[in-house]
Amino acid sequence: MEFDPSVIAWFKAAWPGPLVRTSGWLFPFGEVIHFIGLCLLFGSLIFIDLRLMGWFKELSVKAVLALVPYAMIGLTMNMLSGWLFFTSAPDTYLENPAFIVKMILVLLATANAVFFTLYEQRKVAMIGPGESAPRMAQILAGSSLGLWLLILLIGRWLPIFTVGTN
Amino acid sequence: MLWNFFREFEQGDFSSWVREGNFIAEPFSTYYTLLGLHSIGMAAIVGVTWMLGSRIFGFQTGISLRNVGGLFRLAWWGFWLNLFSGMVLLAAQPRREMMTGMFWLKIAAIVLAVWVIRVLQKGLSEIRTVPDPRGGGVIEVVPQSIRLQAFVIVVLWLVAIVAGRLIGYTQPPPPM
Numbered sequence: 001m002e003f004d005p006s007v008i009a010w011f012k013a014a015w016p017g018p019l020v021r022t023s024g025w026l027f028p029f030g031e032v033i034h035f036i037g038l039c040l041l042f043g044s045l046i047f048i049d050l051r052l053m054g055w056f057k058e059l060s061v062k063a064v065l066a067l068v069p070y071a072m073i074g075l076t077m078n079m080l081s082g083w084l085f086f087t088s089a090p091d092t093y094l095e096n097p098a099f100i101v102k103m104i105l106v107l108l109a110t111a112n113a114v115f116f117t118l119y120e121q122r123k124v125a126m127i128g129p130g131e132s133a134p135r136m137a138q139i140l141a142g143s144s145l146g147l148w149l150l151i152l153l154i155g156r157w158l159p160i161f162t163v164g165t166n
Numbered sequence: 167m168l169w170n171f172f173r174e175f176e177q178g179d180f181s182s183w184v185r186e187g188n189f190i191a192e193p194f195s196t197y198y199t200l201l202g203l204h205s206i207g208m209a210a211i212v213g214v215t216w217m218l219g220s221r222i223f224g225f226q227t228g229i230s231l232r233n234v235g236g237l238f239r240l241a242w243w244g245f246w247l248n249l250f251s252g253m254v255l256l257a258a259q260p261r262r263e264m265m266t267g268m269f270w271l272k273i274a275a276i277v278l279a280v281w282v283i284r285v286l287q288k289g290l291s292e293i294r295t296v297p298d299p300r301g302g303g304v305i306e307v308v309p310q311s312i313r314l315q316a317f318v319i320v321v322l323w324l325v326a327i328v329a330g331r332l333i334g335y336t337q338p339p340p341p342m
Contacts, residue, residue: 031331036324038205043213046240056236063228067217129233149206156202160195 008091017087030084037077038152044070045148052124052133052141061127075110098161102154109147116140172260173341184258197258204251208330210244212323215283219316222308231290231306238287245280259340266337272329279322286315 011017020026044067050056051064086093093099120137127133133141175181189199214237221229256263263269289312295304 028331028335032328035205035209035327035331039209039212039216039323039327041213042206042209043215043217046210046213047217047237050240056233058233058236059229063226063230066226066228067220070217070220152206152209153199153202156198156205157194160193160198 003091003094008094011087011090014087016084017090020084020088026084027088030081033077034081034085037074037081039074040070041074041078042148042152044068044074045144049141049145052137053145054132054138057130057132060129061124061131061133065121065125071113092162096158096161098154098157102151102158105147105151105154109144109151112140112144112147116144169261172264175257176259176261181257181259184254197255200251200255204248204255207244207246207248207251208327211241211248212244212327214238214241214244215279215319216323219320222313222316224308231293231308232295234290238283241283261341262337263333265341266333268329268332268336272326272333275322275326275329279319279326282315282318282322286312286319289315 016026020030047056047067048064048071051059051061056064116137120134120140124133124137132138184196184200187196188194189196217226218234218237218241220226221231221234289309293309293312294307296307298305
């Protein structure tokens, strides 16, 4: 995929890119934040999505949905640390097909979450212990879990597709 | 003697496949695919135990601590995936990993965290309930010792994550 050099130059100059390129510890620090964010995001979503899909029926859906703030915190940590990585070498990321696929999947997973919040969350919030979620909520939960697993796996594949590595 | 065994092992087919081979098909390298599975397993056990910790600290009180057996099974599933993929990853370059201090710090933090999780799981099965004075249901009384165990687990996972991330940055060159 071809990108306008001026766009790449803008990303390269954007904060905190220049700082990351000259610092020995900012990139590993970002990696730690990225993984902590991932644990918060994945840990809460696995709870919520599996309950909606019919597991852990001894818990009410409302009780499990109380974990949503952790997913939001985790996603924010991942977006901030992801921006730190990206601005450190935007050209390397943009020419990596795995990165493009990962970003498309992140957008899909976010859209999936927004759709669930707008159209399904109110319906499922009253589901008590032992009850099942509606079909649509189950499908959205399954696709959320599948998408995030794929995002995690593709994130680890980035070095394979980075030009000049592997 | 063990060092010589690892040196020969690293020159073998299995170790070379983990280090340089492809997982099922090209270009999906075995090493990075295993790293992905390792991350999924780690995120599962760390994430689930952190969520349980949050409940133990007094948040999400709608989640009954007497009904979290399924979640522990999920956490243990993550642990086994993490352990299995970690052991295969170790086969890629065992001598280099063993020469890295951060590797041992990560292993120590994981071993301790797993031990404390087992103690916590046992403690949760014996949790007491008292009638809610506001009427209706019951309140689960979480002893201070369980709160302390949950806190120790959170800290140990943080140590394991930081050490795990720093392994790649602090490794010595591959030994001859």
